[in-house]
Structure formats: structure tokens, C-alpha cells
Amino acid sequence: MNLLKLLLVLSLAASSSAALADTNAPAKKAVAQSIEIDSDSFYYDGNSNQVVYLGNVSVTDFVRAWLRCQQLTVYLPAGGSEPTNIVAETNVVVDALDDQGQTNHITADKATYSFSLTTNSSSAAPMVVTNRLITFNGYNRDVDVENPHLSMTAEPLIYDISKRSLHTPGRVKTTFHMSAGSTNSTLNFLK
Amino acid sequence: MRPSATKFAFMALALMPLLCADRARAQDVPMKAGTNLSSVVFYDPPNESQVRVRLSGAQMSSLPGAIYDVKQLKIEEFAISGKLQAVAEAPQCTYAVQDEIATSPGSLLFHSGDGRMSTKGEGFYWQQSDSTLYISNKVHTVILLGTNSWRMPNL
Numbered sequence: 285m286n287l288l289k290l291l292l293v294l295s296l297a298a299s300s301s302a303a304l305a306d307t308n309a310p311a312k313k314a315v316a317q318s319i320e321i322d323s324d325s326f327y328y329d330g331n332s333n334q335v336v337y338l339g340n341v342s343v344t345d346f347v348r349a350w351l352r353c354q355q356l357t358v359y360l361p362a363g364g365s366e367p368t369n370i371v372a373e374t375n376v377v378v379d380a381l382d383d384q385g386q387t388n389h390i391t392a393d394k395a396t397y398s399f400s401l402t403t404n405s406s407s408a409a410p411m412v413v414t415n416r417l418i419t420f421n422g423y424n425r426d427v428d429v430e431n432p433h434l435s436m437t438a439e440p441l442i443y444d445i446s447k448r449s450l451h452t453p454g455r456v457k458t459t460f461h462m463s464a465g466s467t468n469s470t471l472n473f474l475k
Numbered sequence: 476m477r478p479s480a481t482k483f484a485f486m487a488l489a490l491m492p493l494l495c496a497d498r499a500r501a502q503d504v505p506m507k508a509g510t511n512l513s514s515v516v517f518y519d520p521p522n523e524s525q526v527r528v529r530l531s532g533a534q535m536s537s538l539p540g541a542i543y544d545v546k547q548l549k550i551e552e553f554a555i556s557g558k559l560q561a562v563a564e565a566p567q568c569t570y571a572v573q574d575e576i577a578t579s580p581g582s583l584l585f586h587s588g589d590g591r592m593s594t595k596g597e598g599f600y601w602q603q604s605d606s607t608l609y610i611s612n613k614v615h616t617v618i619l620l621g622t623n624s625w626r627m628p629n630l
Contacts (some may be wrong), residue, residue, distance in 0.1 A: 321616040326596055330606025337614065 298450040313369040319345045323356070333360035341372070349380040353395070376420070382431075389430040392420040393443070416445035425454075509535045522555050529553070541572045549583060552588075559588035565599070575603040591619040 291311025323456040325340065335358040343351040354374035358367050378390040402414045419442045426437035438456040443449075487502040512535055524556045533547035568579035586593035594617075596610030596623050 317619065319618045321614075321618075323614045325612065326594070326608075326610040328608040328612040 294359070317347075319343065319347075321356075334358065335360070347381070349378060351395075352377045367397075368399055371395070386431050386433070390420060390427065390429045391443075393423045393425070394421045395419070414446055418443040418445065426457075434460055435461070506543045518555060525555050525557065526553050538569065543572070544568075545570060545577075561588055562586055568599075568601075577601040577603070593617050 321337060321341070321343050323337035323341045326339075327336040328339065329336075329382070337356040339341075339354060339357045341351075341353050343356070351372060353372040353376045355372070357371045357373070359367075359371075360367055361370040373394050376390075376392045378388075378392075378394045378395065380388050380390070382388055396417075396419045397419050398415070398419070402413050402415060404411045404413050419440055420438075422439045426439045427441040429436040429438070429441065436452075436456065436458045438452040439454045440452075442451040442453065444451065481586060484542060509530075509532075510584055513529070515530075517523050517528045517592040518525045518527045529546075529551045531549045532545045535546070536544050545568050546566070548563075548565045548568060552560060552561045554560050563583070563585040565579055565581065565583045567581050568577050569575045580598050582595060582597050583591065583599045584595040594610075594614065596614040598611035600609040600611070601607075
């Protein structure tokens, strides 16, 4: 086994994964110092270039986010560079702090981080575009997002890391939590 | 798949006293206990003077069935420039020569040369021929970061 390769992969995997939300920490000042991954067991397959964390997987930076799931799989390219896919499966729970310091609680059956490079040839000078997406799937249930201001269910829910935007190409339902004394309103978007 | 440096290193440690013997003979040759074992593996030409892997073991002794008990195993992997890239350490393991399997109920620790990442666990199974590693219990990885974690957009 190439230890360096394995170490590089784990570093990239963790830095691209979610980690923990501390609701008491000011979001714009908090800086993650480290990421820690805990699991019951671990498996590395040098032939298929996969790293798998199994059982009670927890990924945290103690500042911004916390990911929990039962299996975390990292798929490595043959060259040993950035992982092309990282998949969290089974009872996926993410608590992530946004720029306003509020915690977003996400539950899903599966979360997939994907990385790819594409060439944008539409411009005069072709540019290499980095695509980093996290796709949440619910399968047997919708993906749920909760924060102090709204509740959202969607299937799927796609977060574009590069563009810092959310996409809900399927059915989505959003409930806004109004301030005290107001009546909750529910908006349904059928696409 | 090309055997990794670590694979070579571990095999070299386990088979050091048998470097001139083939595997079939290894089962018949009684091992003698050794202490403060150390060996290096070099890069292929034209970098043959550069150490790729240094491995060491405080003690190695033979067990029945061509199995060897290795104490204080340490494997260090170096870049061509000589920079330390990774280190793996295990207080104890057993190595089955014929099956090319190293196992231990004890701890395994590996970390990057710059100290930015480390993983430890208890109980491991290392099958060299398949390039697979299992850590069965209490896996803990720590990665020191910059500021490149993602953050949720405002909803």
C-alpha cells in the first residue's frame, strides 16, 4: 500500500466533507483548525482505490459542520489526486453553519460529493472549470432541511460548492417560520 | 498493480533473514530471533541512491507455521528529494509469509511526514497481495486544515 497516497486521499476527503456546527461560535470568525473522522472500522482497497469508513461515522471540524452516517466511501482517481466521489450513506445527518451563524440541519439517506473538471469552450480562451457538488438524496423519504427560518423538503437537494448555491430540480416544499405572533406560511413549489 | 513501497518494506522486514531463500524453503528454515532490525529500499534508477523506504523493528521472532512476530514495527516512506512523506507504526504484529498477511489485535498508527494528518485504530489486517488494509476498531483520523472547508449558503 502506498501510504502517501492513502494519507493524501483522506486529507482531501475530509477537507471536502462536512464537519460540525457549533451554534455558539460566530460564523464569520470561526476558522476550522482540524477535521476529525471517527468510525467503528476502516477499509482500504488498493486495487479499486477506495477508502471506506464503516459504522457510526462522524466527521467534524468542531466549528462549522458535523456529518454523521453509517458508511463513508472515498473513490480515488488512479493518479492519486483529488477524489472524484465521496459518498455518505445510511442515516446521513449534517449540521452545518451558514454565513449568518445559523445551523442548517439536513437529513438524508445519501449524500454524494462529486468533483470534476470541464472545459468551457464558449469563451474566447477555453477555461478549465472546477465542478464541486454535494447531492443529497432521500430515496425512501425526502431530504429535510431545517434552520431557524425555514423548513424545506426536497428530492434531490444539490449544493454547488463552487457557486455556493442550492438547486432543487425535483419537488420541493418550503415552510417559512415567521416571527412570533405571525402565522406560518407554507409555499409549495411543484416543478 | 505495482507493489507499493510499503509492501516491499514490510516484506523485506519479515523476510530479511531469508533474503537468499525462496518462499518454500522459508517454511522449513527455523528463524532466529533478531533485534534492532533495520533495512532500506531504494528508488529505481536513475534515483537508485535515494532511500524510498526505511523500515525497522525492535525484535522479530519465529512462530510455528512460518509466522513471525514483529515488535515495534516502523515504516518510513521518503520522496525522491529525501523528504519524509509518511510513517506507519505498530507496536506488534504477526506476519504470515506464505499468505503475505500481517495482523494484530493491537494498534496501528500512520501519519503524514508533515504531521498534518494521522490515523490510528486498533486491530488490523493487512493483506499484501490484494493491497488491502482493514482496521477493525476505534478508527480515528485527525487532519490539520487551512480554511478550505465548505460552508452552507444562507437559506
